[in-house]
Amino acid sequence: MGDTAKLMRSSNDSIIQIIEMHKWYGQFHVLKNINLTVKRKERIVVCGPSGSGKSTMIRCINRLEEHQQGQIIVDGIELTDDLKNIDAIRREVGMVFQHFNLFPHLTVLENCTLGPIWVRQTPKREAEEIAMSYLARVKIPEQARKFPGQLSGGQQQRVAIARSLCMNPKIMLFDEPTSALDPEMIKEVLDVMIELAGTGMTMLVVTHEMGFAKTVADRVIFMDGGEIIEQNEPHAFFGNPQNDRTKLFLSQILAH
Amino acid sequence: MDDTAAATQKYPPGKHPSLPPPGLSTGPLLWIKENLFGSVTNAVLTVLAAWLLWVTIPPLLQWAFLDAAFTGESRKDCQAQSPGACWAFIQNRFELFVYGFYPVTERWRPNLAAVLLVVALLPVLWDNVPQRAKLLIFTCAYPFVAGWLLIGGLGLKPVTTDQFGGFLLTLVIGVTGISFSLPLGVLLALGRQSKMPVLRTLSIAFIEFIRGVPLITLLFVASAMLSYFLPPGTDFNLLVRVLIMVTLFASGYMAEVVRGGLQAIPKGQYEAAQSMGIGYWKMMRLVVLPQALKISIPGIVNTFISLYKDTTLVIIIGLLDPLGIGKASLADAKWQGLSTEVYIFVAVFFFISCFGMSRYALYLERKLDTGYRR
Numbered sequence: 001m002g003d004t005a006k007l008m009r010s011s012n013d014s015i016i017q018i019i020e021m022h023k024w025y026g027q028f029h030v031l032k033n034i035n036l037t038v039k040r041k042e043r044i045v046v047c048g049p050s051g052s053g054k055s056t057m058i059r060c061i062n063r064l065e066e067h068q069q070g071q072i073i074v075d076g077i078e079l080t081d082d083l084k085n086i087d088a089i090r091r092e093v094g095m096v097f098q099h100f101n102l103f104p105h106l107t108v109l110e111n112c113t114l115g116p117i118w119v120r121q122t123p124k125r126e127a128e129e130i131a132m133s134y135l136a137r138v139k140i141p142e143q144a145r146k147f148p149g150q151l152s153g154g155q156q157q158r159v160a161i162a163r164s165l166c167m168n169p170k171i172m173l174f175d176e177p178t179s180a181l182d183p184e185m186i187k188e189v190l191d192v193m194i195e196l197a198g199t200g201m202t203m204l205v206v207t208h209e210m211g212f213a214k215t216v217a218d219r220v221i222f223m224d225g226g227e228i229i230e231q232n233e234p235h236a237f238f239g240n241p242q243n244d245r246t247k248l249f250l251s252q253i254l255a256h
Numbered sequence: 257m258d259d260t261a262a263a264t265q266k267y268p269p270g271k272h273p274s275l276p277p278p279g280l281s282t283g284p285l286l287w288i289k290e291n292l293f294g295s296v297t298n299a300v301l302t303v304l305a306a307w308l309l310w311v312t313i314p315p316l317l318q319w320a321f322l323d324a325a326f327t328g329e330s331r332k333d334c335q336a337q338s339p340g341a342c343w344a345f346i347q348n349r350f351e352l353f354v355y356g357f358y359p360v361t362e363r364w365r366p367n368l369a370a371v372l373l374v375v376a377l378l379p380v381l382w383d384n385v386p387q388r389a390k391l392l393i394f395t396c397a398y399p400f401v402a403g404w405l406l407i408g409g410l411g412l413k414p415v416t417t418d419q420f421g422g423f424l425l426t427l428v429i430g431v432t433g434i435s436f437s438l439p440l441g442v443l444l445a446l447g448r449q450s451k452m453p454v455l456r457t458l459s460i461a462f463i464e465f466i467r468g469v470p471l472i473t474l475l476f477v478a479s480a481m482l483s484y485f486l487p488p489g490t491d492f493n494l495l496v497r498v499l500i501m502v503t504l505f506a507s508g509y510m511a512e513v514v515r516g517g518l519q520a521i522p523k524g525q526y527e528a529a530q531s532m533g534i535g536y537w538k539m540m541r542l543v544v545l546p547q548a549l550k551i552s553i554p555g556i557v558n559t560f561i562s563l564y565k566d567t568t569l570v571i572i573i574g575l576l577d578p579l580g581i582g583k584a585s586l587a588d589a590k591w592q593g594l595s596t597e598v599y600i601f602v603a604v605f606f607f608i609s610c611f612g613m614s615r616y617a618l619y620l621e622r623k624l625d626t627g628y629r630r
């Protein structure tokens with residue numbers, strides 16, 4: 001096992017490797033034999049019907065969920081019960097949630113500096129400067145002193161993205177970042193994500209925004225019933241799906 | 257009239273200006289009419305309430321102030337002056353009510369401790385106090401400073417704790433219980449939620465035991481039974497035992513109050529914190545507890561207040577809290593039969609303290625409100 005881990009580290013262009021990974025919730029086999037390698041700077045969109053295990057899979061990558069079998073190696077570190085490893089990986093992996101999960105008792109700026117100050121030991125002044133630059137990048141520097149409860153959904157999600165970026169992560173995970181938003185706010189969040197993709201960030205995005213997948217993704221992954229059914233680059237994935245379940249899913253989702 | 261007319265006026269689509277809300281009634285008479293006599297039930301209740309106030313308040317004021325005697329050396333003196341309350345009694349025993357039997361020459365020490373208590377509380381209660389960081393260090397040192405002042409030693413004349421009494425005793429027990437039961441309660445609540453079975457079981461057992469036993473029982477245990485368990489010859493101060501019991505008792509309740517707050521924190525808050533790689537204690541301190549404690553403020557203050565009032569139970573094991581002092585004073589032949597005065601006096605003291613706590617809690621809740629409702 002140690003040898004494999006070392007080997008993985010040497011193959012420098014892959015940053016996430018999931019090898020024959022299984023997960024159960026009690027008796028329920030939720031993820032079945034997941035194999036996935038993500039290259040540095042790769043942008044992957046994960047789609048699939050509700051309950052297919054998309055969230056569970058990406059949450060395994062930063063150990064918000066525990067897998068029971070197989071291996072997950074992130075940036076050369078294998079995820080085990082070792083808390084040190086887990087925290088080391090979490091520092092490098094940012095996550096954006098469907099419901100933003102901003103800290104309501106802290107201002108926008110404090111939300112963004114909490115991680116850098118307390119996890120990375122960045123001096124407060126410096127952390128604030130970095131935070132302001134990211135807030136400017138997501139186009140809400142003027143909201144820095146407000147509380148999350150005073151912002152619109154789209155603004156909150158952009159703060160959440162900025163908060164993750166302030167930790168200077170190597171990988172960003174997005175779990176349906178626009179599903180809780182009204183249509184007119186979806187675009188402002190997607191624009192920020194497209195801009196982020198342009199900077200070469202490694203991104204794993206669970207989303208039903210197929211327009212985003214077509215323009216941004218290097219690869220689209222389709223999951224159903226806890227398995228990766230099909231994966232391909234977007235043009236082929238949407239133009240020429242192979243599996244019947246993929247075809248059905250695409251016909252349903254594109255019918256809207 | 258003008259406003260309603262304006263609001264119904266037609267504007268071309270997209271051109272409607274923002275208007276002030278339709279005339280809210282102003283003026284005291286209109287207010288009274290709408291709020292006190294708005295409906296038949298309302299009017300009946302208003303009249304009833306006014307009548308009740310009319311029958312109770314004037315006689316009370318008459319007794320407590322107009323007909324009261326404020327000076328005198330015995331109950332007879334009072335009765336000679338007037339038919340109302342005999343506050344001369346309280347006046348006469350005032351120092352006893354405040355200090356108990358604390359030596360007269362040393363009373364500057366509890367006084368100083370009280371002043372320092374205010375200083376120690378300032379940075380805890382308000383966050384825009386100048387030099388807050390330095391004051392907080394003093395706050396942490398305060399228990400030792402106060403303990404030294406009150407008990408003596410190290411250059412001060414020793415005072416035994418059985419000389420403590422009155423409001424001094426109330427404050428010692430109340431402040432100690434309040435300041436230690438909150439952190440202990442938080443730890444117990446976290447323990448109860450822990451994934452470690454031993455820790456969880458111990459926390460649950462402790463909390464359930466405390467909640468299942470009356471405080472009086474614990475106080476009896478503190479006063480009598482503990483000496484059986486302790487190795488013979490150990491002299492374990494009774495007041496310290498009481499402090500420990502009161503603190504433990506309140507912390508059991510506190511733990512449940514805090515647990516309620518913890519349960520109201522959405523899982524997403526933990527996940528957002530965890531996904532940054534922050535450790536458990538930092539997550540709790542920076543993200544979870546600030547929110548959980550804020551939600552729990554009403555329950556926490558409730559526990560504080562009941563702890564504070566429960567300090568009067570120590571009378572049962574022979575400590576002279578204000579009620580104990582009152583009871584002892586009433587035994588004096590010169591002052592017999594004045595229990596109303598004593599209990600009203602003690603009640604007013606407790607009411608002021610508890611009302612203060614409750615108002616502060618309201619202020620705190622308003623201050624911590626960041627407008628997040630989800």
Ligand SMILES: Nc1ncnc2c1ncn2[C@@H]1O[C@H](COP(=O)(O)OP(=O)(O)OP(=O)(O)O)[C@@H](O)[C@H]1O
Pocket residue numbers: 025028030048049050051052053054055056057
């Ligand atoms: N904590 C849990 N305990 C038990 N079962 C769970 C738990 N979380 C999720 N599941 C189940 O696991 C399956 C996969 O859930 P998951 O949230 O990963 O789906 P998803 O693909 O993200 O769906 P959606 O598009 O609705 O978000 C579902 O059937 C769900 O009911």
Ligand SMILES: [Mg+2]
Pocket residue numbers: 054055056175176
């Ligand atoms: Mg999901």
